[in-house]
Amino acid sequence: MNGNITGNKADSFNVLENVEKSGVFSGPIFKRIGDYLCFFAATIGFDLVFVLFMTTLLVVxxxxxxxxxxxxxASIILPLGIMAAAVIIKSIQIPAKALKNSIIILRDWIPFLFIAFIYENLHDIAGRIDHYDVARYMFHWDGLLFGIQPTIWAQHLFNPLFTDIMSISYASYFTLPLAIMFFLSLAGERNLFRSMVLCISFTFVIGFICYTFFPCSPPRYFMESMYTNPHTLTGFFLYNKLQGMWDGLSVISGGAFPSLHVGISTVALIYAYKYRKISKLNKVIWYLYIPLVTSLWFSTVYLRHHWVVDIIAGWLVAIGSYFLAERLLKIWLHMRKRFSIS
Structure with a gap:
């Protein structure tokens, strides 16, 4: 579904003037205020409204x-680079509309950049809230579900080369959704893109809230003394460097539940499935994402970063966020139709 929702500032003012003349904003003062707020949200989009609200709340x-x-x-560098690549490619494809398409792509990507900003600034908030580690419950539930700790069971699979492969899978979680967003930008699928950004935003924010109020240590910290074969994972050439980088970039300690690696990669898998419908060639991406995402899910346990309960929670958060995003997209499109916004 391709959304024709470009417009410019002058067009927005003209639409507002026409809507006011139509009598949509008539009635009691509170109704009129609500109508103006709805018009504002319909004009700029629910995705931008949501991240602006969350950013304001965070800053305050x-x-x-x-x-x-x-x-x-550092987390903002990759999305900025992919957004810039989309702008360049789209400008080369259609030189006559280079400026217009560049503005559209920039607008569509801004909410994702705000999400990265929110994540990077959660440390000071999480550190000020009194809490306790809920990892003890994850330990209990994993044992209850499987009769053994899955990360302990995974020791028998240990191999330095396999550890390096798993570290590559684990590191791909941020790239997987960005790649789909890149393809959607080039395809001009703005409504699908906005739905995906909303879904990612909800997934991240739910994760952030849990990390702040219900911090959970990963298995590699909570049950470190229980690992014997090996006590510490090692790789041939990648794992040690990547693990050191992850530890250095970690903004929130105790950020295991839910697994955002699983949540965000699940969102990517959902939209890769939806993206496959655009053309037969895009089915290749869908088929490629199945092993990439499932290997990432397994890597979270093998590398001792997450409990299986974290994985289940990540799936539920992603699926719930998807249905919420799709519902809000329909409401947003209905609101644009109500206010005659093209």
Whole structure:
């Protein structure tokens, strides 16, 4: 479904003027305020409204806690690069509409950049809230489900080369959704793109809330003394470097439940499935994503980063976020139709 939702500033003012003349904003003051807010949301999009609200809430909270705002961190480099690549390719494909398409792509990607900003600034909030580690419950539930700790069971699979392969799978979680978003940008599938961004936003925010109020240590910390064969995972050439990098980039300690690696990769798999319907060639991407995503899920246990309960929670968060995003997209399109916004 391709959304024709471009427009410019002058067009927005003209639409607002026409809507006011039509009498949509008539009635009691509170109804009119609500109608104006709905018009605003219909104009800029629910995805941008949501991340702007969350960003404002974050900044105010950090300020009240005398924290520090981090404006630019490493996690924003990759999405910025992929967004720039989409702008360049689209401009080369259609030179006459280079500026228009560049503005469209920039607008569509902005919410994702805000999500990266929110993530990088959660540390000061999480550190100020009194809490306890819920890993003991994950340990109990994993044992109850399987009769053995899955990360302990995975020791018999240990091989340095396999560890390196699993570390590559684990590292791909941020790339998987960005690749689908890149293809959707080039295809001009703006409604599908916005649905995906909303879904990712909800998944991240739910994860952030859980990390802040229900911190959970990963198995490699909580049950470190129980690993014997080997006590510490090693790879041939990649794992040690990647694990050191992950530890250095970790913004929130105790961020295991739910697994956002599983949640975000599940979102990528869902939209890879939806993307396959656009053309026969895109089915290749869907078939490629199946082993990539499932190997990532397994890597979270093999590398001792997550409990299986974290994985189940990641699936549920992603699926719930998808249905919520799809529902809000339909409401948004209905609102645009109500206000005659093309």
């Amino acid at each position: 909270t950090v300020w009240l806690l005398d924290g520090h705002i981090r404006f630019f961190q």
